[in-house]
Amino acid sequence: MGKENAVLEELTSTEYKYGFTTDIEADEAPMGLSEDIVRFISAKKNEPEWMLEWRLKAYRQWLLMPEPKWANVQYPKIDFQAVKYYSAPVQKKTLNSLDEIDPELRATFEKLGISLDEQKRLTGVAVDAVIDSVSIATTFKTKLAELGIIFCSMSEAVKEHPDLVRKYLGTVVPSTDNYFAALNCAVFSDGSFVYIPKGVRCPMELSTYFRINAANTGQFERTLIIAEEGSYVSYLEGCTAPMRDENQLHAAIVELIAQKDSYIKYSTVQNWYPGDKNGKGGIYNFVTKRGICNGDNSKISWTQVETGSAVTWKYPSVILKGDNSVGEFYSVAVTNNMQQADTGTKMIHIGKNTKSRIVSKGISAGRSQNSYRGLVKVMKRAENARNFSQCDSLLMGDQCGAHTFPYIEVQNKSSKVEHEATTSKIGEDQLFYCNQRGISTEDAVALIVNGYAKEVLNQLPMEFAVEAQKLLAISLEGSVG
Amino acid sequence: MTDHKPLSTTKATNGNDLTSAFDALMLGHQSGLLIDQEPIIKDLKQQAVAHFVAQGLPTIKHEEWKYTSTKAFTALGAEAFVPTPNSVVPQAQAIADYAAPTIVLVDGQPILNGADPYSKLDLGKGIRVTAFSQTDAAQVELVAKYLGTLAPAESDPFVALNTASFQDGLLIEASKNAVSDAVLHIVHQYTGAAKLAYTRILLVVDQHAELKLAHHIVGNPDGENAAFGVLITEAIVAPDAILKVDIVEEAINTHLVTGWYATQGDKSVTTHSTIYLDGPWVRNNLNLAIPGQYAEGNMYGLYLGSDRNLIDNHTLVDHIAPNSNSNELYKGVAKDRSTAIFNGKIFVKQAAQKTNAFQSNRNLILSDDATVNTKPQLEIFADDVKCSHGATTGALDEEPIFYLRARGLDEDQARSLLLQAFADEVNDYLISDSLRAIASAAVERFLH
Numbered sequence: 001m002g003k004e005n006a007v008l009e010e011l012t013s014t015e016y017k018y019g020f021t022t023d024i025e026a027d028e029a030p031m032g033l034s035e036d037i038v039r040f041i042s043a044k045k046n047e048p049e050w051m052l053e054w055r056l057k058a059y060r061q062w063l064l065m066p067e068p069k070w071a072n073v074q075y076p077k078i079d080f081q082a083v084k085y086y087s088a089p090v091q092k093k094t095l096n097s098l099d100e101i102d103p104e105l106r107a108t109f110e111k112l113g114i115s116l117d118e119q120k121r122l123t124g125v126a127v128d129a130v131i132d133s134v135s136i137a138t139t140f141k142t143k144l145a146e147l148g149i150i151f152c153s154m155s156e157a158v159k160e161h162p163d164l165v166r167k168y169l170g171t172v173v174p175s176t177d178n179y180f181a182a183l184n185c186a187v188f189s190d191g192s193f194v195y196i197p198k199g200v201r202c203p204m205e206l207s208t209y210f211r212i213n214a215a216n217t218g219q220f221e222r223t224l225i226i227a228e229e230g231s232y233v234s235y236l237e238g239c240t241a242p243m244r245d246e247n248q249l250h251a252a253i254v255e256l257i258a259q260k261d262s263y264i265k266y267s268t269v270q271n272w273y274p275g276d277k278n279g280k281g282g283i284y285n286f287v288t289k290r291g292i293c294n295g296d297n298s299k300i301s302w303t304q305v306e307t308g309s310a311v312t313w314k315y316p317s318v319i320l321k322g323d324n325s326v327g328e329f330y331s332v333a334v335t336n337n338m339q340q341a342d343t344g345t346k347m348i349h350i351g352k353n354t355k356s357r358i359v360s361k362g363i364s365a366g367r368s369q370n371s372y373r374g375l376v377k378v379m380k381r382a383e384n385a386r387n388f389s390q391c392d393s394l395l396m397g398d399q400c401g402a403h404t405f406p407y408i409e410v411q412n413k414s415s416k417v418e419h420e421a422t423t424s425k426i427g428e429d430q431l432f433y434c435n436q437r438g439i440s441t442e443d444a445v446a447l448i449v450n451g452y453a454k455e456v457l458n459q460l461p462m463e464f465a466v467e468a469q470k471l472l473a474i475s476l477e478g479s480v481g
Numbered sequence: 482m483t484d485h486k487p488l489s490t491t492k493a494t495n496g497n498d499l500t501s502a503f504d505a506l507m508l509g510h511q512s513g514l515l516i517d518q519e520p521i522i523k524d525l526k527q528q529a530v531a532h533f534v535a536q537g538l539p540t541i542k543h544e545e546w547k548y549t550s551t552k553a554f555t556a557l558g559a560e561a562f563v564p565t566p567n568s569v570v571p572q573a574q575a576i577a578d579y580a581a582p583t584i585v586l587v588d589g590q591p592i593l594n595g596a597d598p599y600s601k602l603d604l605g606k607g608i609r610v611t612a613f614s615q616t617d618a619a620q621v622e623l624v625a626k627y628l629g630t631l632a633p634a635e636s637d638p639f640v641a642l643n644t645a646s647f648q649d650g651l652l653i654e655a656s657k658n659a660v661s662d663a664v665l666h667i668v669h670q671y672t673g674a675a676k677l678a679y680t681r682i683l684l685v686v687d688q689h690a691e692l693k694l695a696h697h698i699v700g701n702p703d704g705e706n707a708a709f710g711v712l713i714t715e716a717i718v719a720p721d722a723i724l725k726v727d728i729v730e731e732a733i734n735t736h737l738v739t740g741w742y743a744t745q746g747d748k749s750v751t752t753h754s755t756i757y758l759d760g761p762w763v764r765n766n767l768n769l770a771i772p773g774q775y776a777e778g779n780m781y782g783l784y785l786g787s788d789r790n791l792i793d794n795h796t797l798v799d800h801i802a803p804n805s806n807s808n809e810l811y812k813g814v815a816k817d818r819s820t821a822i823f824n825g826k827i828f829v830k831q832a833a834q835k836t837n838a839f840q841s842n843r844n845l846i847l848s849d850d851a852t853v854n855t856k857p858q859l860e861i862f863a864d865d866v867k868c869s870h871g872a873t874t875g876a877l878d879e880e881p882i883f884y885l886r887a888r889g890l891d892e893d894q895a896r897s898l899l900l901q902a903f904a905d906e907v908n909d910y911l912i913s914d915s916l917r918a919i920a921s922a923a924v925e926r927f928l929h
Contacts, residue, residue, distance in 0.1 A: 070544070378874075380849055395864035398831060408855045408872055413846045416875035423861045423868040 028217070029086035035059060038186050041086050045155045045189070048162060058175035058185030065179045071342040072371040072403055073311050075247070075284060083249055085187045087217040140204065150195035151206055154222055157193035164195055168226055172255040172290045172319070180251040180286040180313075184220045188253070191221035196231040196262070205461050207236040218249035225255070227262035229295065234265040234461055247275075247310060251286045260295025260322065265303070267460050268316075269468050272308035277366070279338025282310025289316035293325030293351075301328040302345065303459040305468040310339060315373065317346035320354035320382075327356040330456040332468075335368030335400070344374035344391075344405075349382035349415070358389035361453050364400035371403040378415045385415035393423040394452055521625040529634040529644035536638040548822045548854045549764055549793045553736050554709065561676040561709075562642070574703065576668050579915045581695075583666040584610065589680035589710065590649055607659025608692065613650045613681070624652055628683055631715040631742035637766070639738045643679045643713040650681030655690035655722070664727075664913050669698040671735045673706025684716040686724050688746075695727040695913035700735035700760060707761075708735040713742070720746035720773060726753045729916045731923075732760025740766045745805075747773040754910045757784040757792045758923040767796040771805045771833075782811035783907035783920070785927055786819030786851065793822040800833040800863075809840040812907050814900065814927065815851035824856045825870065831862040840870040845877060845903065897928050 029040055038059050042052040067078075144151050150161060157165050175185035192208045210221060227233055237254075250272060258264050266289075275282025285308075291300040302316040318327030329345035347356035356376065364370040372391045393402035404421045426448050434444035450457075460468055538554055539546040573585040573592055582602040585592060591612040592598075599610040611620055634641040655661070671678055686692045701708040710732070718724050730737065737760055743751055755765055769778045784792045798807045807827070815821040827838045844853045857870040877899050885895035904924040911917040 393859075393861065395861065395866075398834070398864045400864070401860065401862045403858075403860045404870070405858050406856060406872070408853075408874060410844070410846055410853045410874040411849070411851070413849050413851070413876050415846070417873060418875075419855075419857065419870075419872040421857070421859060421870050423859055423866065425864040425866075 027088045028084050031084050032081045033083070033085060033187070037085050041187055041189055044086060044088075045158070047155075047158055050166065051158055054170070054175075055186050058182050059187075061176055062179065062182035062186055065182055067179050071313050072369065072373070072405070073313060073340040073342050075311050075340075078247075078249060078284065080183075083218040085218060085220065086189055088189075144202075144204075147200050147203070148197040149200060149202055150193065152193055154188070154191040154193050154224070157224075161193070161195070164226065165193070165224070168224060168255070168257055169222075170255075172257060172292050173253050173288050177288060181253055181288045184222060184251045184253045184288070187218075188220045188222040191223045191252070193223075194225040194233060194235065196225075196227045196233045198228040199230045200228075201231065202233040205234050205236055207238070209238050218251065220250075221252050223252070223254040224257075225264055225266070226257045227259060227264050227298075229259045230261045231259075232263045232265075235267070236461060237266070237268045238271070247282055247284055248273075249284050249286070250309075252288070254287070254289040254316070256291030256300055258291060258293050258295065258298035258300050258325075261297045262295065263299045263301075264291060265301045265461075266291070266316070268302075268304040268306075269460075270304065270306045270308055270312075273310075274308045274337065274339050275310040277337040279310065282339070283308065285309035285312045285314060287312075287314040289314065290319070290346075291317070291327075292319040293322045293327065293354075295325075296322040296351070297324045298322050299326040299328075301326075301330075301459070303330040303456065304332070304343075305456070305460070306331065306333040306341060306343060309341070312339075312341040312343055314343045315345055317348070318356065319348045319350065320356065320385075321350045322354075323351040324353045325351055326354070328459075329356075329358045329360070330459045331360045332363070332453045332456045333360070333370055333372075334363045335365070335370045337366040337368060339366075339368040341369070342371040342373055344372045346375040347377070347387060349376075349378045349385040349387070352381070352383045353385070354382055355386045356388075358387070358391070359455055360389075360391040361456055362391070362393040362402055363396065363449065363452070364393065364402050365396040367399040369401045369403070371405060372421075373405040375407040376409070376417055376419070377407075378410045378412050378417060380411045382412050383414050385412060385417075387415075387417045387419075389419040391419075391421045392452070393421070394449070395423065395425045519621055519625055522628065525629045525634075526645050529629075529641045532634045533638055533641035533645055536641060538638055545795065545824075548820070549791060553762060557676060557709065562646075574670055576699075577697075577915070579666040579668075579695075579697075579913070581663045581666050581913070581915070583668060584651070585668045585670060586651075586680055587670045588672055588675045588678035588708075589647065589669075589712070591651060602665070603663060604665055605660060605662035607656040607690065608661055608665075609654045609656070610665070611652045611654075613652060616652060620652055620654075623654070623685060624683060627685065627715065627717055628681075629715075631717070631744055631768075631770070632713050632740055637740065639711050639766075640713055640740055642677075643681060643711045643740070646677070647679040647681040647713075650683065653682065653684045653692070653694070655686045655692040657687040658689045659687070660691045661693040664693040664695050666695045666697060666913065666915075669696060669700075669710070669712065671701040671704070671708035671710050671732075673701050673704045673708040673734070676706075677709045677711065680710065680712040682712075682714040684714065684718075684724065686716070686718045686722040688719045689721045690719070691723040691725075693725045693912050695911075695916050696729065697916060697919075698728070698730045698732050698735075698737065698760075700731060700733035700737075702733045704734065709737075710735055711738045711740075713740040716741070716743035716751070718743060718745045718749045718751055720748055722746065722749045724749075724751045725912050726751075727911045727913050727916050728753075728755050729911075729913075729920060730755070730757045730760055730763055730765075731919075732763055735760055736762040738764045738766070740768070742768045742770075743778075744770045745773050745776040745778060748775045749773055750777045750779075752779040752781070752910065752912075754781040754907065754912075755784075755794065756782070756908070756911070756916070756920045757786075757794075758920065759787075760790060760792070761788075762791050764793045765795065767794070768799075769797065769807070770799045770801060771807065772801040774802045774804045776802075776805045778805070778807040779910075780807070780809040780811075781907045781910045782813075782823075783904055784811075784813045784821055785904075785923060786813065786815040786821040787817050787927070789818045791820045791822075793824075795824045795826075797826040798828065798838060800827070800829045800836045800838060802832060803834045803836070805833070806837045807839070810907060811842045812903060813842075813844040813853065814847065814903070815844065815853050816847040816927075818848070818850040820852045820854070822854045823872075824858065826858045826860065827868060827870070829859075829861045829863050829866050829868060834863050834865045836863065836866045836868070838866070838868045842870070842872040843903075844872075844874040845900070846874055847876065893928065897925065900924060900928060
């Protein structure tokens with residue numbers, strides 16, 4: 001027991017590696033939220049009239065909505081007037097090549113281990129880098145354009161591809177969806193836009209790297225991915241933020257649209273600053289992610305590794321509308337110290353022969369609270385729908401909590417729905433077995449945690465799997481092992 | 482109650498103003514029963530009125546009532562919520578022969594012919610049943626000590642309603658080392674005459690005692706009026722005691738809310754089996770608190786949904802102390818246009834290390850017009866525990882049907898046999914032979 005305590009002690013003392021700030025001159029909106037701010041953001045982005053109208057409509061709806069209270073998380077009331085809704089690194093002129101990027105910025109991304117340099121094709125990943133409110137750079141654009149793939153920042157998409165944006169934006173997550181979604185619709189500043197044309201298999205992983213840098217800002221980005229018939233794309237998302245004493249707000253929306261026979265794979269490694277070990281500071285991560293399997297035989301797969309944020313509120317969901325469509329959700333959520341996570345998924349079975357699979361692994365340590373909240377809904381016409389859910393929780397230490405709130409609603413007799421959940425700590429017999437074979441307790445704990453999360457980590461693309469494993473090491477394993 | 486709101490200014494949140502009804506109730510609350518003369522009970526009832534008025538009836542916006550609408554109760558109107566003191570002695574309908582000591586409650590009221598009519602029941606030494614209205618001084622003290630301590634009027638409107646309005650009830654005691662010879666059967670009949678009928682039962686099981694109880698809710702099979710019943714039971718189970726309870730619900734023509742609130746001492750064992758067979762709208766709330774160590778709580782349930790019936794089972798196990806176990810198995814079948822709901826909560830508090838808590842919920846859905854909603858829920862604050870839950874929903878497996886058909890059974894027989902096997906896993910836990918026979922017969926009939 002003493003040894004385990006020492007292990008946990010070490011665990012709580014591990015520092016957040018990405019906590020540095022970069023001194024970049026920023027162009028910021030004044031603090032607070034009003035219609036003027038919404039207009040300010042829209043004007044800053046040189047948006048067309050319809051976009052501004054759309055934002056204002058969402059803002060007015062947001063004003064009428066109450067803040068949701070149902071999640072199993074506690075945090076002081078957010079003062080929405082104490083947030084800067086727009087912050088952008090000052091850009092003197094339009095960039096012609098990546099060489100013109102502010103060296104400070106470039107250095108920031110180098111520090112984060114992200115190459116913005118197109119010449120260095122070692123990683124083979126196309127990156128859209130978003131700092132605070134705006135997209136800084138998108139790499140490999142021309143190569144992707146040859147295949148007809150559009151991969152650019154959201155603000156660029158609004159200007160360059162207004163028809164596509166207008167057709168799909170807000171169709172999966174309407175602005176009235178929830179409180180934070182409405183807020184995002186009003187003030188979103190940037191994000192990524194991906195369009196994969198019919199029959200195209202995207203040759204490389206697309207990736208967005210989000211970084212909050214400025215103080216007192218909120219980040220409100222929006223991602224929209226459209227996969228046309230028979231296409232495939234694998235998309236990665238990573239995020240970090242500096243260490244600051246005050247809480248910062250992140251309210252994003254991700255919308256995925258999968259047409260007939262297409263496959264979208266969306267992976268997230270979320271590592272926002274979680275706050276210090278007394279719960280001071282950290283990001284409030286209130287994210288709405290939803291995909292729709294619009295066409296037959298389409299597939300959407302969410303994989304997430306959640307290690308950061310002070311408070312997480314996130315439910316990547318799939319609407320299985322097309323017949324034979326497939327939805328998957330793989331999640332590892334690690335909470336430590338004072339972190340709180342309420343995360344899970346929704347699988348809505350509408351089409352025939354639809355299948356969904358949920359694997360959720362929660363790890364709670366310190367004084368954290370980790371909740372799984374999920375919904376599996378089988379509609380009346382969803383013949384032969386199939387769901388399998390598994391949500392396991394691992395508790396490390398006796399000050400933390402693990403909770404599961406699965407909702408299962410079935411209205412069709414030919415469907416099969418299974419759900420199972422377990423909660424336990426690392427078995428003493430397992431540790432003993434390892435010890436007996438000469439593996440130290442620290443290594444054994446690391447081994448067991450890694451094995452526990454493996455089912456999910458295996459779903460990540462190679463480049464990310466490495467990062468995720470490192471992250472687990474930082475959040476837990478490194479300190480344990 | 483510090484924030485005691487004046488009744489005349491408080492309105493029920495559902496928009497249906499029940500205040501005037503309760504004002505009338507409080508002014509005219511002179512039932513003349515001994516229990517109401519106890520100042521503690523009177524206080525309890527007064528607070529319960531305030532709690533009910535403050536809460537109103539729950540709507541589907543309330544997380545605990547997400548799938549179950551209480552509209553039928555609201556539709557009764559305010560006057561139905563004014564309990565009528567029973568001026569006439571209720572008349573019981575004929576009952577089945579349970580081959581065991583039997584008590585009949587009509588609209589929740591005990592039928593009292595003479596003083597202490599239950600003393601003649603052959604229950605075994607130390608087991609005693611007394612109507613609240615006939616309790617002696619020592620028993621009044623017992624009732625005052627425990628009544629309302631487990632069932633929370635402040636957070637459950639139906640408990641508040643029952644507490645405010647019950648007229649009489651049953652105190653069932655098992656004194657130290659007393660062991661039930663036979664299963665005490667309680668038959669619940671509803672006439673619909675009183676609209677809302679309240680049943681209140683208090684069980685006190687002392688150390689090393691064993692009590693066996695079987696409820697049969699028969700509802701209102703002959704009556705014209707739909708009946709509404711609220712049955713609240715509180716059970717105090719002392720260390721080393723054993724309590725076994727069956728409840729079989731054939732709540733014909735009756736909207737029913739049941740609430741079971743039990744607390745278990747060290748090394749005690751409780752087994753509670755709930756079988757729902759019929760009734761248009763039934764909500765069962767089962768709450769088990771385990772503050773004792775090395776205690777064991779077993780909860781079994783079977784529900785057969787048919788027609789347009791709604792059956793809602795909510796269970797909660799609260800592990801407060803270390804080293805206790807709980808097992809839960811609920812099985813449901815839904816056909817026709819029925820709705821079956823299960824919500825099972827397991828709480829493990831931080832002190833409750835070495836808890837083993839298991840929960841399983843299996844459902845068969847036999848029609849595309851039926852709905853099965855389940856929400857198993859674990860909330861764990863202790864690390865050294867083993868907790869699991871499993872939930873499944875699906876149709877009867879085709880493979881065993883094929884197996885049986887290959888051996889000469891026809892499709893109906895094969896399905897029926899499989900359904901019986903499915904149901905018997907729960908029925909086998911019933912302690913009352915006659916209720917088990919009733920449940921088995923209902924399962925056999927179910928597919929025809």
